[in-house]
Amino acid sequence: MISVAEVGHFALILAVGVALYQFIVPLVGAQRGDVAAMRAGISAAILQLVLIAIAFAALTHAYVTSDFSVLNVVENSHSAKPLLYKISGVWGNHEGSMVLWVLILALYGAAVALFGQNLPLELRARVLAIQGSIGLAFLLFIVMTSNPFIRVDPPPIEGNGLNPILQDPALAFHPPFLYAGYVGLSIAFAFAVAALIEGRVDAAWARWVRPWTLVAWMFLTIGIAMGSWWAYYELGWGGWWFWDPVENASFMPWLVATALIHSAIVVEKRNALKIWTVLLSILAFSLSLMGTFLVRSGVLTSVHAFAVDPERGSFILMILCLFIGGSLSLFAWRAPQLKAGGLFAPVSREGSLVVNNLLLCVSCLAVFVGTLYPLALETLTGEKISVGAPYFDLTFGPIILPLLLLVPVGAFLAWKRGDIGLAMKRLAWALVLALIVGAIVFALNVRGPWLAPVGMAIAAWLVFGAIADLAAKVALFKVPLATSWHRLTGLPRSAIGTAVAHAGLGVLVAGVIAISLWRIEVIVALKPGESAAVGKYTVTFTGEAPLVGPNYTGKVGSFTLKEADRELATLRSEKRNFKPSGMPTTEVGLYQTWHGDVYVVMGDETTGGARAMRMYYNPFVNFIWFGATIMFAGGLLSLSDRRYRVGAPKRAATAQAVPAE
The missing domain is CATH 1.20.120 (Four Helix Bundle (Hemerythrin (Met), subunit A))
Known part of the structure; x- marks a missing residue:
């Protein structure tokens, strides 16, 4: 049978x-x-x-x-x-x-x-x-x-079991979402290669590519966010992003896919940047393939990586050479035959999107170098080095900062030739509100950190700039509210979705700035009944008890959380040992509010009967995942635009294609 x-x-x-x-x-x-x-x-x-x-x-x-x-x-x-x-x-x-x-x-x-x-x-x-x-x-x-x-x-009678750190609800759904993003970029790649074979890229082609790229970008966004959330509460280290090579392997295609979405707009609206958009389509999927190689080749040591033999890595490396090398060779051969497209002034909507693309690609290059340089150096010389957060903070941050400042301005520039003065005039109230936010943060943090007012002002600039974009489109307060509402409901959903995604980026930036600059960390040894202060909170270790789960045993520690004399919650942090491997894991105790988390990790026993404890106060950390969710929602709104449901415009019969050779 x-x-x-x-x-x-x-x-x-x-x-x-x-x-x-x-x-x-x-x-x-x-x-x-x-x-x-x-x-x-x-x-x-x-x-x-x-x-x-x-x-x-x-x-x-x-x-x-x-x-x-x-x-x-x-x-x-x-x-x-x-x-x-x-x-x-x-x-x-x-x-x-x-x-x-x-x-x-x-x-x-x-x-x-x-x-x-x-x-x-x-x-x-x-x-x-x-x-x-x-x-x-x-x-x-x-x-x-x-x-x-x-x-x-x-x-055998019994199996070895799944890696315990993968036995978590968030990680159950993280890979499918991430793969939907990775693999979704294959459609943009296929469209690019097909266009090169055909020798034709036009507005209709861009209209077909955009929704597929947007779907991939949405899944990458939510997949990366879910992975970050899992690492935050499962690994017990209190952070949300480590610049781990496998994290970077998913972040790099996201950066290029973001650039691709914006460059495809220029092709669709102005019939420009055609060659560049085709190249981005190839690079985005190429980076996805590289991520597949990094995770499965055995060249990386990471909690995210699969430990596999070099034979598999060699096979995937051949696939990389075939598709990346082949597509880039085809691009080098056919791209010069593609018609360049329309011209535009440096100060214009097209110009701002070009700068957007350049900054995203350069930031991706910085991440690429930091991720692969240690691997290349070890391969060539045998020397092992580690590239960590300091490198990425000093390279990625300064590159992405101008992009964040430019995002609201670009939405107010006209196609072909724009007026920067007029754009800033229409953004004046958003700029004033952002500066007020920065001033308030400065007043509350006169002794530092000095970057906090700047970072929060930029986050506010993104949010208020997105609101100003929609307000300008519906002539808010310039016409009756009923008329503005009617205009809002009549706007293309892609326009609303773009503003929502940009606002979500601002919320995410606020969360990143807050946890990076204001996080409080306390490392202490506590016996039952002893307490430690974490910011304005007091955490009391009330004791521990045996723990028995469906496929694990261990210890569970209980903690009472108080603010002043008011008891807020009882937290539990667990140390588990999974069957049959005996592998230990730690579950954190987490108290979440909109303004921050109290995060408690029970460590090993010390001499004298105490337990080592690590406690954190992570202010506004949930803004990171809330912002990513808003960005996903913005993509979903854009994807529901009627123009994508109806389909792309017909190609002009008079358009000239480059004959296949």
Whole structure:
């Protein structure tokens, strides 16, 4: 009798053949003008999704039923695990995460096939062919080096369990969101390569690329935020961002994707920056591929990285060389034949978006150097160095600061030729309010930190600038409120979404500034009944007790939190030891308010019966994730714009394409 796992294995192998068909047939059909061959890519993309979904469902079934005849389940699951972590264990390992990777890739390809009726048939065929080639490469990688369906005979009675730090609700959902962002950039990449083959980039092309890029950007934003939130409360270190190489591997594509969204606007509105936008589309996905390599090659040591053998890293490195090298070579060959597009003055909406792009790309380069330089140095010389927060703070910060100042101004500049004086005049009240915020912060912090007033003023500038943008569009207080409301409801949702996303960025910046400059840290040894002051709060250690969970044991410490004489909450911090590995983890005690968190971590026992404790007061830290959520909501609003639902405008029949050579 054929088992469910074997059905999944067969489906995965069949998907390789379908991906090969999807790669070759539509591409040849587009070159020859064969309509039937071009349409074959649509069916292939849908079939590939069905086959990979069957494989993923089969692997999930093996985890949920604790089928220990499958080696992957043995190595990453345990019968005592809660159901949520049995399911998340499917992608909590290298092999399963790669199946999720190709599943999301196939989902995007099928979406283009099903919802791309407004695309020219030749362009859709080429896009699906490029998607098929990416799917083929990674399906071969899975089948040849990372097969999740390898069997064990005889099967063991019990499995080894999932890495305990991955057994957390936030991390159960973090990888799917992050992969949806990573892999979503493959669509922009496919559109770019298809445009280079066709030799044509125009406003319609940009209109097709923008929603797909926006979807990827949204998922990257929320995925990075969820990863940051998980690291904050799960790892027990009290911070929200460590500049870990794997964190940077997701942050770099986000920076370039942000630049791509803005540059595509210029292509769509002004038919300019076409070559640059194609390059950004290639670079964004290239950085996503590089992130995949870093996490799975074994070259990094990180709580986020999968420890795998070099053979897999070599295979992924070949994939990188093929797609990054091949696409950049195609770009070098075909890009000079693309028509440059419209001209514009330096002071204009286009000019501000060019500066936006340059600053985002240079900041990405700074992160790229800091992330890869230690790896390159160790490879070439054997010398090991560490590049940490001081480097990134001194490089990334000064680059991104001008961008934050420019964001509200760019929205008020006219296309083609703008007036900076007029823009600042319309932003005068937002500037005044931002300066008032800075003055208040300075008055409350006359002894420092000196950067706090500047940082908070910039955050306020972003928020008030976004409000001023919408206020100007609806002529607030210049016409009756009913008229302004009518104008607001009639605005394109993309305009509202842009303002919301910019305001969310301001909220995020406020959170980053607050926790970076005002965080209070207390390290102390306490016995039961003893207390420590953390800012305006008093934390009393009331004692500890044994802890028994579904698949762990340990100790739980209880703490009473008071402000003055008023008791606010009882906090619990746990030290767990998971079965069967015995690996220890720490769960923090967290008291959250809108203005800050009290964060308590129970450490090891010291001599004399005391416990080492680390306590933090993190002011406004939740603004970071609240701001990221607002940015996601802004992207969602933009994506719901009717222009994206209706589709892109038809290409002009008189437009000239560069003939394929």
